[in-house]
Amino acid sequence: MSEIDPWKIVKWILIVLVAGFIGQFGKMLATHILQRIRGKQGKSGSPGKEPAPRGGEIPAAGTAAAPANPAEDPGKIAKERKKELKALAKIKKKGTGGKEGGGDTNGPPRDGDGR
Secondary structure (H helix, E strand, O other), rough: OOOOOOOHHHHHHHHHHHHHHHHHHHHHHHHHHHHHHHHHHHHOOOOOOOOOOOOOOOOOOOOOOOOOOOOHHHHHHHHHHHHHHOOOOOOOOHHHOEEEEEOOOOOOOOOOOOO
């Protein structure tokens, strides 16, 4: 077993290359099919509905997506930012001991003398 068979190495290298080739072109085929489906939906689908972001660039939860129109009204941008900050503050408050719970989990409240 200490002897390395060069044909086994070549065989495994070829297997890995073929698998990568199949995987890459399978991915390209899938994206092509999805583009065609989205193209057909765009023609006959509901107007004003944009396709999902491409390339895996989905915005994280709690972050604002880039505006579709860069010349969008700054007032709207400010309103959206204010809403996001308000929602984040609400989540933070709930998680740190608001009226609903959370926060201190050390047991029931104690008397002033520490018992």
